[in-house]
Structure formats: C-alpha cells, structure tokens
Amino acid sequence: MTTSKRIEWSDAMLTGVAEMDSQHHILVDTLNEVSTRMAESSVDPMFDRVTRDLLAYAIYHFDTEELLMQQYGYAEAAPGEAARHLAAHRGFAERVVKLRDDARTGKPGAAVALLRFLESWLVDHIMTIDQLLGEFVCRHNHAAAGIQAPDRNADELR
Amino acid sequence: MAELPIGAGEGEARAEIVRLNKIIQALMNRAERSTEVQGSDFTLFETAIMLEERVRARTVELEAALAEKERVSVALRKSEAQFAAIFNMTPDPIALTRLRDGVVMEASRSFTKYFGLDEAEVVGRTTLPGGLDIWVSAEERQGWRELLERTGEVVGFQAQMRRRDGSQVTVLVSSRVFEAGGEQYVVTDIHDISVQARRTAYLEGIASHDPLTGLPNRLLIADRLAQAIGRSRRSGLHVAVCYLDLDGFKEINDSLGHAAGDRVLVEVARRLRACVRSGDTVARLGGDEFVVLLSDLIDDNECVAAIDRLLVAVGQPYDLDGQARGGISASIGITVFPTDQGDPDTLIRHADHAMYAAKQAGKNRHHLFDTGHEQRQVARQATLRRLSEALGRGEFCLHYQPQVNCRLGKVVGFEALIRWRHPRLGLLAPAEFIPLIEDTDLAGPFGEWVIGTVLAQSDAWRRVGVELQISVNTFIRHLLEVDFSRKLAAMLNGYSWGGRSLLQLELVETAALKELKTVRAVVEECREIGIAFSLDDFGTGYSTLAHLRHLPADEIKIDQSFVAQMLESVEDRVIVEAVIGLSQAFGRSLVAEGAETTAHVSALLALGCNVVQGYAVARPMPAEDMLPWLQGFQPDLGWQPLSDADDD
Incomplete structure (x- = not known):
C-alpha cells in the first residue's frame, strides 16, 4: 500500500522554534499513516490509533504552544492573531x-x-498560523539576546 | 629593576609615583586573579595588599611635601625595592613586556630559572616568533594577544611553552595591561600545570578510548556529537548518527573463540575508519556495537551513499587463521540532526532504535529513524503522565446530565460526565481525553475516582431527599481488574444506603464485546450487590443481537449520533427504530442520548422511546447547579409524540 504519496518533512514547515518543530512531526507522521493505510480493507484499528494519537497531540502540543504564547506575551502583542490561534486549537x-x-x-x-x-491543518495551521507564532518567538529571542550582549553585533542590530 | 630617574623635576617625580602605583595595581590584580585560578598565591596577594597600603600612605606624605625632592627620591627607592622584592619572590615566572612589540623589559629570577635562560638573553628581546621563542605555537600566542587587547587582561590562558632544553611545558598564562609614560606594558604570570595536564591527558585517553580498537568510546562520541551539533546549527548542514551492530558476530565468538571475535572487531574498526572522511568519527560502544558520525552532510542522499559503503565494507569476508570467513554483516540505524532535534544521548538512542528496526527487517541493511513516529509515542506517554498528575492534583470534576421521562414529564436519573479543567487548555470534554486512558493502567485509578466521587455526591443528594439513579461510564479495563466487584462492595459499604445504591455502570458495547465471557461474570457479581448495568453507544457495534442475549444489562442507550441525525437521515432513523424494537423484545429499559431539540423528543416519543437525555432536556451541569435545576424543572409542553397528542 505505498501507492499514495508520502509527505516529506520540509523546511517550509519549520517555525524556527525547535520544540514546536519536533512536535509538528507528529502531525506529518499521522497524516502519512492515514494516507498510506486508508486503502486497507479494515481501517478501524488504524483510525482508532491515529485519532487517539491526535487527541494526545492536541493536549501535548497545544499546551506547549500556548505556554510559549503566555511566556512571550503573545496575546498582549498580537491579540487578534492570538485569539484566532487559540480558537483553531480548540x-x-x-x-x-x-x-x-x-x-x-x-x-x-x-x-x-x-x-x-x-492536510488542511498542515497547510493552514502549521505552515501559516504557526509561522507567525514562530516568528514572534524567534524575534523575541533575538531581541533578548541583543539586550544581554549589547556590545556584540551592535551594528547588525541597528 | 631598572633605575628610576630620581632627582628630576616635581612633575616627573609625580609621574614616577603614578607609574609605580600602576605596576603595583597590575601585580595585585594579577595576584587576585591568580588566587582565584590556582588558590595558592597568598604570599603574593598579601604582600601586594601590604605594599599598596604603604604606597598609599607614602603618596599622601609625598604630596604634602613635594618640594622636598630628597624625600621623594627616598620614597621611590623604597617602593622600588619592595616591588623588586615581590617581583623576584614569587615562585611563578613573571615578566614585564612592551605590548606593541613583545620586548621584555623585566624578567623575574624565577622566569629566567624556569626557562633556563640568562637575564641578559631575555631582557630586550621579543616574545614574538623569532625572538625568545618560548611560545610553542604562534597561533596560541596570537589568541592570548587578541584576548589581551580586547579585554585588557587574560586569566589562566592555557598554553604550551618551550624551555631552553627543548622540553615543552603546559602553563596557565595570566596577564594584565597597564600604561606608563604613554606606552602600554604587560605584566605576565606563568603558572606551570604540566603534571596535571599530563595526568588529565592520560586519564582522558584511557577513559575516552576503547582499548581493543583504539576507537573513541561512548564518552568521547557524545562529546564529538555535541560539537558536530554545534557546527550544524551554524552551518545548516546535517549530521547523521549511525548506530551499527554486527550480524553474525556471536556465531564467530561462539565457534572460534573470543580472540577471533576480537580480531573481527579490530578489522571492522579499521574498515569503518577507511570508509569515512577525516572529519567523521567512528566509535565503539562495546560488544559488537559501533557508532559512526557523519557530519557536514548536504542531504540524505549523501548519507545513504556513505551508509551503503559501510555495509559493503563490513560485509566482506574476514581472514581468521588463514581462512576467509563470511557471514558477517551490519545492521545500521540512522538518525539525522536537525530533523531529529534530540540531544547527543537521545540521538544515539534513536539511532539504536532504528538499528533494531533494521535487524527486524532482515539485517544487513539500514533503517532511518522516524522522528514523527517517536514524537507520537513521546506525546502519548507525556499526556498520560500529565493525566495521572492531573488526577492527583484534582484537576477533574464531574458534571451531571439529567435523564427525563418525557412522556411522564419526570426526571429519572443522571449521567455523570467527567471534565478536565486543564490549566491552559480550558475545560476539556471526556471525548477529548478518555480514549487515551481506556486501554492503559490509568483506567483503574480514573474509574475509582469517578465511582468514589459519584457515591459521595449521591450521599449528599440523598440527605436532601433526592434519590435518583446515577450512571457512570466504566472502563472495561477497570471492570476486568481482579478485585473490581470486591472493591466496589467495600466502597458501597461505607454508606448506610449501600445496598440500595441506585448506581448504574455504563459499558461501551463494542469494548464489552472483546471479553464477553469475563465481562459477563463481573457484571453478574456486581448485580448481586445491587449495581445496575447499561449498554452505552448502542448500535455502533456489529454483534448487537448476540451481545444483548449474553450480557445481562438492565438498560440500553441509543448512541447519540443516530439520534442527532434521525430527523434528516432515514438510515439513522431506521437504526433508532431497530434499537427501540430490540429493547422492547428483550425487555430492557431504554434511554436515547443526543436529543438536541424538541423535534427530536417528539420523534422519539412517537417511536416509543420515553427516556431522553440531551440538550433538549438539559445540558450537563456542575453538581451544585443540580438542586436548583430540579426545583425549577418543568416539562416542556412541546414534548408530545408527533402522531398523537392525547397524553397529559
């Protein structure tokens, strides 16, 4: 059953936040499992396992992202975007x-x-909404690094 | 020390004091640093402090009587004498050099003694390459020099130095820049650590290499991997961690002995090293397990080509006592950073997992570690741990949804529904986390918590006169625990009404079917202590008829999905009708879940199903809302069967 195409992880899916990126592999992995095995005669055990793992993903991964949002003050900095993101998670x-x-x-x-x-979650969420969060977190990290070492790369920052 | 020009003008005398003070300051700072680094320069340190105090006092005096040049010169001579004393007293070699050209202005007696040079050979010559040549490496000197220029001081810079007899020593160089008369000078202390360095190098060599093959071992490979990851972060190039286990090695060991096995290992080590580039690392972890680190890879193809070379090389015959022995190959597991974001130990573990997959797939092959698959396990395990903690922290609560006989307009019971008050994700519905629990060891603790909470709630309601049945969703896994019915009986015995509990356990039909015989036995045990049973989600399984015959359930619940769509979908309506028919035929009571509107209630009543649970009747609510709700409860006038309207 390898006729269906597998989706390979690519740099276009990267948010730049290592923790988010490694967890996003879960969605790609389950997507590939569904796509390669949906043609099998009995999809029930696969469906059961995949949806169960997706529920775990929702609790595990969204907690990670929403913790990042809290830590970096996403809702204060980008209220509309943060609300849209949380609604998507729910x-x-x-x-x-x-x-x-x-x-x-x-x-x-x-x-x-x-x-x-x-598929639509991969494209509309991971490759879209999550990119904004990733950029936000990375920008903050760079700015924080700049404050800690103001003499270094001061020209680059200007 | 060189002569200080005494007897010059007042300004010059002042300048000399300033210069002397700076030297003392530099020396003292060095002594402070030196103490931090080595913890042993107390004499120098104390002397410097003492000296500083004296000079400060002396300076005050001198400034008060600057006109007296004689006194000035005496003071200077004295300070100079003290400085010279310190300079030559410390066992560490000390030198005073000019920053711009490295020319030595002064060198302590210990300096000349340490390096085996005469003072005349040292003073006036540069420490730059081609001069004194005490630095073994020009790059090292350059590194020290750059650090010194950037920060003004260097503490404990490790370097190799050469003595006149050609012997090399390992030293810690501590230096500080000071200015005098518009020129920058450096005072430098050199501390010998040759003995420690040799001991460390020896121990590291033993600790980090495998004695049989001479390859780096597990300790060193983790270190090399950490470095490779660091490079990869900067370069964006990939690092492949390849875990290699020999196939057929045990047979060699068993049939030809350990000496032959060792020769194979040595030869494998040689072949692996011959296959990789100079920047790559081959290590032996022990037994017949090796790790190969391939760094600076542009893409996976490059990695696969290298792995294929390794497989071919290991698969060639081995010469053992003049005989070519085949039958040895390698199973290789690979994981690639940064796709796999693990730390060094995790990456090696992942490659190890992939190696097992390669073995299972038939050996003599490679298998690439699946990050997504691993992360899935991690997510599930972490969520289960989280659920377990949450139970301990009291993050769960029960909501109760009324069940109403709509024909009679009477509340007949409740279903208890678990909710997770997740601190970040909010209130989670059972369907979002119960599937994670049901086939795990958490089923027992969660099941017990729910039953215990419901019994306590039931007790509280009985005290205010509410005696209604409460249904609880039960995990089959929990039900099948050896002492389920005994534990349940013990819980009930805690209450005076224990024998008349009104507790009903709901079993999911499809799950109960898997272990029908055992489930039936437990169900019968529980019925003896007054527990009722309900078959939940009825209609979703396959063998509902056989099921109903074999399970002594008191009630069946029509699955909400059929009820919710019975108005639009003929198929769903037919299933609802069939389930109602079955319940009547087998004499079981019946509850319809998922009645969202009055129209649903009417349709159900028309088909002969009277007890309804759903938004049309009431939403699930916290226990504290239940009494006010019960007091305010009024049957809806629209709860009439569609076909007839003759009931009250």
Missing part, C-alpha cells in the same frame, strides 16, 4: 472527536475526511 480536538464518532458509527468516507482535515 476546534482541532472537536473535529477529531467528530471524525472518530463518524468512523465508529460506520459513516462512509471518514478516513478521507480525516486525511483532508490533516
């Missing part, structure tokens, strides 16, 4: 639960719907 688990229910009750096309959802 919607993720809800959507996964819905897809899990659909599969459980035998609704056709749940695997395809899950695949589409994960």
Whole structure:
C-alpha cells in the first residue's frame, strides 16, 4: 500500500522554534499513516490509533504552544492573531472527536475526511498560523539576546 | 629593576609615583586573579595588599611635601625595592613586556630559572616568533594577544611553552595591561600545570578510548556529537548518527573463540575508519556495537551513499587463521540532526532504535529513524503522565446530565460526565481525553475516582431527599481488574444506603464485546450487590443481537449520533427504530442520548422511546447547579409524540 504519496518533512514547515518543530512531526507522521493505510480493507484499528494519537497531540502540543504564547506575551502583542490561534486549537480536538464518532458509527468516507482535515491543518495551521507564532518567538529571542550582549553585533542590530 | 630617574623635576617625580602605583595595581590584580585560578598565591596577594597600603600612605606624605625632592627620591627607592622584592619572590615566572612589540623589559629570577635562560638573553628581546621563542605555537600566542587587547587582561590562558632544553611545558598564562609614560606594558604570570595536564591527558585517553580498537568510546562520541551539533546549527548542514551492530558476530565468538571475535572487531574498526572522511568519527560502544558520525552532510542522499559503503565494507569476508570467513554483516540505524532535534544521548538512542528496526527487517541493511513516529509515542506517554498528575492534583470534576421521562414529564436519573479543567487548555470534554486512558493502567485509578466521587455526591443528594439513579461510564479495563466487584462492595459499604445504591455502570458495547465471557461474570457479581448495568453507544457495534442475549444489562442507550441525525437521515432513523424494537423484545429499559431539540423528543416519543437525555432536556451541569435545576424543572409542553397528542 505505498501507492499514495508520502509527505516529506520540509523546511517550509519549520517555525524556527525547535520544540514546536519536533512536535509538528507528529502531525506529518499521522497524516502519512492515514494516507498510506486508508486503502486497507479494515481501517478501524488504524483510525482508532491515529485519532487517539491526535487527541494526545492536541493536549501535548497545544499546551506547549500556548505556554510559549503566555511566556512571550503573545496575546498582549498580537491579540487578534492570538485569539484566532487559540480558537483553531480548540476546534482541532472537536473535529477529531467528530471524525472518530463518524468512523465508529460506520459513516462512509471518514478516513478521507480525516486525511483532508490533516492536510488542511498542515497547510493552514502549521505552515501559516504557526509561522507567525514562530516568528514572534524567534524575534523575541533575538531581541533578548541583543539586550544581554549589547556590545556584540551592535551594528547588525541597528 | 631598572633605575628610576630620581632627582628630576616635581612633575616627573609625580609621574614616577603614578607609574609605580600602576605596576603595583597590575601585580595585585594579577595576584587576585591568580588566587582565584590556582588558590595558592597568598604570599603574593598579601604582600601586594601590604605594599599598596604603604604606597598609599607614602603618596599622601609625598604630596604634602613635594618640594622636598630628597624625600621623594627616598620614597621611590623604597617602593622600588619592595616591588623588586615581590617581583623576584614569587615562585611563578613573571615578566614585564612592551605590548606593541613583545620586548621584555623585566624578567623575574624565577622566569629566567624556569626557562633556563640568562637575564641578559631575555631582557630586550621579543616574545614574538623569532625572538625568545618560548611560545610553542604562534597561533596560541596570537589568541592570548587578541584576548589581551580586547579585554585588557587574560586569566589562566592555557598554553604550551618551550624551555631552553627543548622540553615543552603546559602553563596557565595570566596577564594584565597597564600604561606608563604613554606606552602600554604587560605584566605576565606563568603558572606551570604540566603534571596535571599530563595526568588529565592520560586519564582522558584511557577513559575516552576503547582499548581493543583504539576507537573513541561512548564518552568521547557524545562529546564529538555535541560539537558536530554545534557546527550544524551554524552551518545548516546535517549530521547523521549511525548506530551499527554486527550480524553474525556471536556465531564467530561462539565457534572460534573470543580472540577471533576480537580480531573481527579490530578489522571492522579499521574498515569503518577507511570508509569515512577525516572529519567523521567512528566509535565503539562495546560488544559488537559501533557508532559512526557523519557530519557536514548536504542531504540524505549523501548519507545513504556513505551508509551503503559501510555495509559493503563490513560485509566482506574476514581472514581468521588463514581462512576467509563470511557471514558477517551490519545492521545500521540512522538518525539525522536537525530533523531529529534530540540531544547527543537521545540521538544515539534513536539511532539504536532504528538499528533494531533494521535487524527486524532482515539485517544487513539500514533503517532511518522516524522522528514523527517517536514524537507520537513521546506525546502519548507525556499526556498520560500529565493525566495521572492531573488526577492527583484534582484537576477533574464531574458534571451531571439529567435523564427525563418525557412522556411522564419526570426526571429519572443522571449521567455523570467527567471534565478536565486543564490549566491552559480550558475545560476539556471526556471525548477529548478518555480514549487515551481506556486501554492503559490509568483506567483503574480514573474509574475509582469517578465511582468514589459519584457515591459521595449521591450521599449528599440523598440527605436532601433526592434519590435518583446515577450512571457512570466504566472502563472495561477497570471492570476486568481482579478485585473490581470486591472493591466496589467495600466502597458501597461505607454508606448506610449501600445496598440500595441506585448506581448504574455504563459499558461501551463494542469494548464489552472483546471479553464477553469475563465481562459477563463481573457484571453478574456486581448485580448481586445491587449495581445496575447499561449498554452505552448502542448500535455502533456489529454483534448487537448476540451481545444483548449474553450480557445481562438492565438498560440500553441509543448512541447519540443516530439520534442527532434521525430527523434528516432515514438510515439513522431506521437504526433508532431497530434499537427501540430490540429493547422492547428483550425487555430492557431504554434511554436515547443526543436529543438536541424538541423535534427530536417528539420523534422519539412517537417511536416509543420515553427516556431522553440531551440538550433538549438539559445540558450537563456542575453538581451544585443540580438542586436548583430540579426545583425549577418543568416539562416542556412541546414534548408530545408527533402522531398523537392525547397524553397529559
């Protein structure tokens, strides 16, 4: 079952925040599992495992990101963007639960719907919304580094 | 010391005092630093402090009587004598040099003695290459010099120096710049650490290398890997960590003995080293396990080509006692930084995992570590730990959703629903975290917490006259714990009403099906102590009929997803009808979940299902909201079966 294309991790998905980036591999990994195994005769065990892991991802990863937001004062600096980001996070688990229910009750096309959802999350969230957060965190880190060592690279900063 | 020009004009005398003070200051600073570094220069330090005090006092006197040149000159001579004493008293070699050309102005007796030179050979010559040549490495001298110019002082700079007899020594160089008469000078202390350096080098050599193959060992490879990661961060190039385990090595060891095995290991080490570039590292971790670090890789193809070379090289026959032995190959696990963001130890562990995958896939091959897959396990394990902590910290609470007989307009019970008050993510619904718990060891603790909390709540409500059934979602995993029914009985015995608990355990139909026989046995045990059972999510499984026959459940619950869509979807409506029919046929009571609107309630009533749970009746609410809700409860006038309207 390797006819479907795998999505390879690429630099375009990087946010520059190591912790976020390594956790984002989870989404790409589950996406690839769905895409390579959805053609199998029984998708139930796969679907169960993947959606369970996505629920863990939601608790684990969004906690990491929302902690970063708190630490760096994202909501104060960019209230609209922060609110949009949090709303997207809240919607993720809800959507996964819905897809899990659909599969459980035998609704056709749940695997395809899950695949589409994960693809759109990769493009619209990881490669879009998360990039803004990543830039924000990185900018802060650079600025903080500048304050600690003002004599170094002072020209570059100016 | 050189003669100080005594007897010149007042201004010159003043300048001399200033110069002397600066030298003393420099010497004292050096002594302070030197104490910090070596902890042993107390004599020098104390002398310098004493001297400083004296000079300060002397300076005051001199300034009071500047006209008396005689006194000035006496004072200067005295200070100079003291300075000279310090200069020559310390066991460490000390030199005074001119910054711009490194020419030695003064050298202590210990300096000339240490380097085996005469004072005449030293003073007036430069320490730059081609001069005194005490620095072994011009780069090292340059490094010291740059540091000195940038910061004005250098403390404990480790360097190699050469003595007249050609012997090399390891020293710590501490220097400080001072200015006098418009010229910059450097006072430098040299502290010998040759003995310690030799001992450290020896111990490091033993501690960091494998004696059999001479390759770096686990300690050193972690260090090299840390350096490679640092370079990778700057260059953006990748580092591959390859964990290599020999296939067929045990057979050689067993059949030909350890000496033959050792020869194979030495030969493998040689071949691996021959395959990699000079900047790469080959290490032996022990046994037949090696690590190869490939750094500065542009892409994965470059890595794979190198790995293929390693596999071919290791797979060649080995010459053992004149006989060519084949059958040895390598299984290689690879992980690549920065794709894998682990620290050195983690990267090696990941490569090790991938090596096992290569072994399992049939040996003599490589396997690339899957970061996403690993992160998935990490996320799940971390979330389970988090859930366990959260339970201990009381982050969970129960909400209660009423179940109402809409035909009679009467509340018949509640379902207890767990919520997680996550400190950052807010209030999480059970569907968002229960799937993580249900097949793990946490099922027991969570199940016990829920039942315990419900019993306490039930007790509180009974005290104010509310005696209604409470349903609790139960993990099959918890139910199947050996002493489930005994523990439950013990919990109930804590209450005077324990025998009439009104507790109902809800089992998810599909989960119960997996261990039907055992589940049935426990269910029967629990029914004997007055516990009722309900089959939850009914209709989602496959063998519902067989199921219903074998499980002595009192009630079945129609899954909310069918109810929610029964108005739009004929299929879902048919399933609802079928489940209602089954419940009637088997004589079980029935609850419909997911009734969102009055229209749903009417449709259910029309089909013969009277007990309803859903937003149309009430949302789940905290326990403290329940009594006011019960007091204010009024049946909705719209709760009428669609077809007839003859009921009250």
